[in-house]
Amino acid sequence: ELVFGQAGAARDFVYFYIGAFAGGGIVLNGRLYSGPKGNAGALGSMPVPGPDGKPTQLIDVASIAMLEKALSAKGxxxxxxxxxxxxxxxxxxxxxxxxxxxxxxxxxxxxxxSSVIDFEAAVIDGWMPLDVRRRLVEAIRQAISGIDAEGLKLPFVREGTVGIHARALGGASLPLSERFLVRPNTTGGA
Incomplete structure (x- = not known):
């Protein structure tokens, strides 16, 4: 989304890609941020309430593998x-x-x-038809309205613009970005 999408004016956003797994990334000041140990943006590992109310990881609820599992349970x-x-x-x-x-x-x-970083947007994309992504984003907006977020200015939740190939394009661009794009803490030429 950062390199190939239409992030618009958003320079700070949290990005969720929903596919076989749920994952994503964090963009700060217009750059991908992975943190000193690489854990930043490991969104699939984020604890969330599970179906039984007990904490579970986001990946165990929001991934498309969970939808496939539900279909399989119905034969x-x-x-x-x-x-x-x-x-x-x-x-x-x-x-x-x-x-x-x-x-x-x-x-x-x-x-x-959003309680840790003041994001401008939360971007939702994934391995799904556009109408399903649209429904998911609208449902997220509704679900957020039911969460006590007093004291927080929440980001705008929007659809991604790259779609089903975002994960592959992003992964393929990382070596090029690492080698040829100027890093934020460097000076001088490329």
């Missing part, structure tokens, strides 16, 4: 989730239930992240 082959990310067709109540649980978990993750 439905969900392998098309991985082969047809542009069109899933009519999944039914399992998709609705996944959107509710994933949006709640993502809402908590956004509020928690």
């Amino acid at each position: 439905i082959d969900g392998s098309y989730l991985w082969t047809s990310p542009q069109e899933w067709g009519d999944i039914g109540p399992e998709l609705d239930e996944w959107i509710v649980s994933a949006s709640r978990a993502l809402a908590y993750a956004i509020v928690a992240a």
Whole structure:
């Protein structure tokens, strides 16, 4: 999203990519921030309330693997989730239930992240059809409104603009960015 997307004027945002796993990254001052140990942006590991109310990791609630697991429990082959990310067709109540649980978990993750860093935006993207992403973002906005965030100015929650290939493009661009882009704490030429 930072390099290939349309981040607009946002220079500080938290980015969630929902795919086989839930993960993402942190952008501060227009640059990817991974922290001194590489843990910054390990959003899939973020603790959130699970379905039973007990803490669990975001990855165990919001990943598409959880949707596939729910479909399998109903005897439905969900392998098309991985082969047809542009069109899933009519999944039914399992998709609705996944959107509710994933949006709640993502809402908590956004509020928690915002209590540490003052983000301008929270960007949601992933391996899913555009209409599903749109529904997820709207559900996250609704879920955030139900969380006590007194004292916080929460970021605007919006859809990503890169889509299903964001993870691959981002991963492929890291070596180039590391080698050729000027680092924030360096002086002089490239």
